[in-house]
Amino acid sequence: DAKTTQPPSMDCAEGRAANLPCNHSTISGNEYVYWYRQIHSQGPQYIIHGLKNNETNEMASLIITEDRKSSTLILPHATLRDTAVYYCIVRPIYNQGGKLIFGQGTELSVKP
Amino acid sequence: EAQVTQNPRYLITVTGKKLTVTCSQNMNHEYMSWYRQDPGLGLRQIYYSMNVEVTDKGDVPEGYKVSRKEKRNFPLILESPSPNQTSLYFCASRKQGRLDTGELFFGEGSRLTVL
Numbered sequence: 001d002a003k004t005t006q007p008p009s010m011d012c013a014e015g016r017a018a019n020l021p022c023n024h025s026t027i028s029g030n031e032y033v034y035w036y037r038q039i040h041s042q043g044p045q046y047i048i049h050g051l052k053n054n055e056t057n058e059m060a061s062l063i064i065t066e067d068r069k070s071s072t073l074i075l076p077h078a079t080l081r082d083t084a085v086y087y088c089i090v091r092p093i094y095n096q097g098g099k100l101i102f103g104q105g106t107e108l109s110v111k112p
Numbered sequence: 113e114a115q116v117t118q119n120p121r122y123l124i125t126v127t128g129k130k131l132t133v134t135c136s137q138n139m140n141h142e143y144m145s146w147y148r149q150d151p152g153l154g155l156r157q158i159y160y161s162m163n164v165e166v167t168d169k170g171d172v173p174e175g176y177k178v179s180r181k182e183k184r185n186f187p188l189i190l191e192s193p194s195p196n197q198t199s200l201y202f203c204a205s206r207k208q209g210r211l212d213t214g215e216l217f218f219g220e221g222s223r224l225t226v227l
């Protein structure tokens with residue numbers, strides 16, 4: 001079972017920031033938070049991951065609460081091409097079994 | 113360009129006709145995996161391999177076989193396909209061990225229809 005909870009869908013206006021929340025209240029100390037997205041039946045694409053500090057890369061920012069029970073993925077200036085399903089996943093790093101458990105994700109619609 | 117390549121991308125076949133979906137990666141990754149994606153059920157892992165000659169079952173292995181004779185290739189074999197194996201299939205790979213950042217690289221998918 002997925003260990004994260006996400007809203008099933010969200011809308012965002014083009015050019016505005018998209019803030020996608022994720023609840024992972026049972027996260028363990030050795031588990032990282034990962035975000036992937038899937039654009040219309042393409043292969044999922046890695047976006048970002050973090051442990052407890054906020055992270056930023058060229059695609060997005062990841063804000064993790066101090067208690068690590070929730071996080072927010074921020075797309076600072078959403079474009080129409082950001083319309084996709086976004087998956088929040090928790091996983092221990094160096095997990096030998098390697099499985100990422102994809103839940104239902106959040107379907108983000110970016111509108112003109 | 114770093115990539116995971118799957119073939120075929122689309123296939124329509126009939127029940128019982130053996131087929132193989134190939135997967136190849138050019139990143140020297142130790143770990144490779146197959147997922148299937150179905151509406152309402154999300155992505156589910158079929159099989160995975162942590163290195164050459166090492167494979168293990170995922171959550172939904174029934175009806176599938178895999179092999180890992182070379183590091184770069186991880187074919188998915190359907191010996192006797194059935195209609196309930198109609199699905200969208202993804203191959204993925206990543207580094208293993210201490211170099212594992214958790215980032216999985218996915219192929220573009222293979223849409224299989226079994227009549």
